[in-house]
Amino acid sequence: MFSGKIPTKKDSQGHCFIDRDGKIFRYILNFLRTSHLDLPEDFQEMGLLRREVDFYQIQPLIEALQEKEVELSKAEKNAMLNITLDQKTQTVHFTVREAPQIYSLSSSNMEVFSAHIFSTSCLFLKLLGSKLYYCFNGNLSSISSYLQDPNHLTLDWVASVEGLPEEEYTKQNLKRLWVVPDNKQINSFQVFVEEVLKIAMSDGFCIDSSHPHTSDFMNNKIIRLIRYK
Incomplete structure (x- = not known):
């Protein structure tokens, strides 16, 4: 998800804090685990998800999101x-x-x-x-x-x-x-x-x-x- 070296600060248990929206970020983590962009049927935060995807610039995720947007667009048009x-x-x-x-x-x-x-x-x-x-x-x-x-x-x-x-x-x-x-x-x-x-x-x-x-x-x-x- 990252290129180069990024300085990180760990807590007493060795955990790093990632300053991202947890509700949206979980879909990105799930994609990294499964290679599938699984969204709920009533998902209403496509704009926020798109900004997160643009931030990380993971090409397979970008392509998966584009396919999902086309799918949703067709469903909404008809x-x-x-x-x-x-x-x-x-x-x-x-x-x-x-x-x-x-x-x-x-x-x-x-x-x-x-x-x-x-x-x-x-x-x-x-x-x-x-x-x-x-x-x-x-x-x-x-x-x-x-x-x-x-x-x-x-x-x-x-x-x-x-x-x-x-x-x-x-x-x-x-x-x-x-x-x-x-x-x-x-x-x-x-x-x-x-x-x-x-x-x-x-x-x-x-x-x-x-x-x-x-x-x-x-x-x-x-x-x-x-x-x-």
């Missing part, structure tokens, strides 16, 4: 995106302060939305996570933190309810959905579908003409997009 949508109307009860120490009980219908998203492209779900945000407790937070795994994401949110005080959204654990940087609230599936289509098509996806059935797509029940590059 991708499928499937979204299943569900909507229901729910009654929400809340109190309204009409005057000091005077409250009235009110209720209203609320639209509740659910979207189950699967994509073979982990990078696309990260892109989606950078565009869609939950509004909760007065703050916006990226949906990326709600990823079940690198390929699956489930979103649950509500439309704004007329007359519902802001604190009631927090009290009843009701999240609203926004798209940034447009700062647009998503109050319907039509808006959700439009925004997802804009994000997906900008990333090279197109509508799968063979599936789903036209009526399902028009009714916003199922969306399937594909990408060939």
Whole structure:
């Protein structure tokens, strides 16, 4: 791994300290033992690994990494995106302060939305996570933190309810959905579908003409997009 003489300082047990990232460095050590670059399926630190490989300049390792990058690139370019949508109307009860120490009980219908998203492209779900945000407790937070795994994401949110005080959204654990940087609230599936289509098509996806059935797509029940590059 080294050429020439490098002065080293050993501890009392004769061990040398190597100042490298242990999590990344272990893949290099494993390669030196096995001559195979074995990475986990959900490996997300390719940039860091590439810098480590460039540092050591081990030609067989460089070639193995290049082959792995080509393999991952092909897998990411050809991708499928499937979204299943569900909507229901729910009654929400809340109190309204009409005057000091005077409250009235009110209720209203609320639209509740659910979207189950699967994509073979982990990078696309990260892109989606950078565009869609939950509004909760007065703050916006990226949906990326709600990823079940690198390929699956489930979103649950509500439309704004007329007359519902802001604190009631927090009290009843009701999240609203926004798209940034447009700062647009998503109050319907039509808006959700439009925004997802804009994000997906900008990333090279197109509508799968063979599936789903036209009526399902028009009714916003199922969306399937594909990408060939």
